Amino acid sequence: MRKIIILTALAFIGYSTVSAQNSQGKTDDLGRIALATVVPDQAEGIPQSARQLIANKMEQIAVQNGLGASAANPRFCIVPLVNVLSKEITPTAPPMQALNLDVTFYIVDAASQIIFSQTSIQVKGVGQTEDKAYIQALKNVNVKAGQFKGFVEKGKEKIVEYYNSQCDVVLKGAQALAGQKKYEESLYTLLSVPDVCRECFDKSMDLSIEIYKQYANYKCTEYMAGAKAAWANMNVDKAAEYLGKITPDMECYNDAVQLTDQITQKQLADGANVWQFKMKQYDDSIEKDKMMIQAGKEVAVAWAYWGQGQYFNWDWNWLYKK
């Protein structure tokens, strides 16, 4: 009996110790959305000296209501818009400037240029210079105000809601683009789905592998044609350049290997130096799907970076100049 009691006690202590190690709950989709704070150059009117202050205020709003994010590569951002409702300059000694500002904060998707949530607050500030008046006014933005909690929560809800409701449209659109051989744009659309919308993200990743395969095969045919044409002209270096772009995940890889062998044989027969070219090979330990998603991402980023997307615009003019 005593043994049973001791064992039971030990088991209970053991359980409570294990469970006490990490009592923090897992964050759901909403909790995982990190909001970056950006004060774009296009946010005119905010003096340079007050920009950091408003950025700090927005960061506090983001952190107090969830996760903050680095502004280096932002996806979901909080951005400000400051309008001067009234400005008075007093004919006193010294003259004082009194500003009445309307500060609007937006939660936006910088990539797809969608506004998810907004809130505004009116603040007043007085100072001897306009900068001082701005700083005093922005100091009065109370980040603990209830409206900001609702603003962030609503923004995050809408982000998830948007991708959940638009998932089918996004996937169909990507397929349609792939059908038009616009593989890069199609991959960009799929890889733009944020990971916080788990279900849609998984679906788009699966589809992105499919589309990447189509893209790879399309490219493979292109490279093989180039390599054959170069070899026909006896331009070995050019042929090697094309063959070097063909990776093992492409369908025509075996044809490329055959062509490489053919060129090597011919070179040897002609008594030339040994051709150093070797086809790319993959390590079997690398998971093929992950590799393809990564390769797809690189294609999408390259497409976006070179500004081929007509709506791809990081300069924020879409928000500030309507």
Next chain:
Amino acid sequence: MKRILLSSIFLLAALVSFGQAKKPIIMIVPSDQYCISRNYKMTFQNQGMTQTLPDYKTALQTDPDLRMVITKMGQIMADRGFPLKDLEQELKNLEQERAESSMLTSSSSGSEMSESPIDALKRVAKADIIMDLDFEIKRQGPQKYITFTLKGLDAYTAKQVSGAAGAGKPSTAASPELLLEEAVLSYMDGFNAGLQRHFDDMFANGREVKVQIKVWSNWGQNLESEFGDDSKELTTIIEDWFADNCVNSRYNLSDASENFMKLEQVRIPTMRTDEKGRPRAVDTRSFISDLRKYLNGMGVPSKLYLRGLGEAWLILGEK
């Protein structure tokens, strides 16, 4: 000399009689025209409008003639028992005060001093009577002469309470400094006599002040709403109160709507006796405070906002 002595006696007599009453603060301020024409100015862009204002600090720091005239006038006024507030020193004090209040923190919690935008807006040089000064050294052939304008303005009623203007005698020998000193001496007596009349009038008929009654936008009632047992409009109730409490019932309701009342030439007593039988000086705040209590008794809460010794606003609806 006789005139100077006489005016000094008058001013001293006024000061003795006003011994207990609240003294107005007097300050010499160079006129806008003087500052702007000499490029002591600041230009601001205000929502599509260019606004030019005098830069008093630069004027006082760089204009030796102005400094000389202000010093001479200040000396004469001080000799007659009415020391002036110095604008230059006041501007320095304000800068120092601004720096000190931004640095001051509580030793226990590190809390800053509470300051609303309106508090910041009030941190400017203030006077009840402004001596608006303008002068110019002119030439007529080899001779120099001074044109001199001095206006005594009530800061709240915007009334000119005294003034002196004219041109000094031309001279070839005297230096500009001497001419300026002479001008100050010859015009100060006339100016002081005007000031004296103002003080006499204030003593006999009460201090003339301005009162504005306004309404908070969220109140839900206005000055046309009816209150009291006999259901009178608030405008009428307030007017009746002024008629009962002003010296000789003197006041002028210059403009009004359902949202505001502008009462000018309101004559308030300079002295009164408090509940403990002590004589107390009266200013606009203490005068309007009685109206606030009266309206509060009728279920009309209000906020009393003071704009200085001579102007107050009573904003109805809440504190």
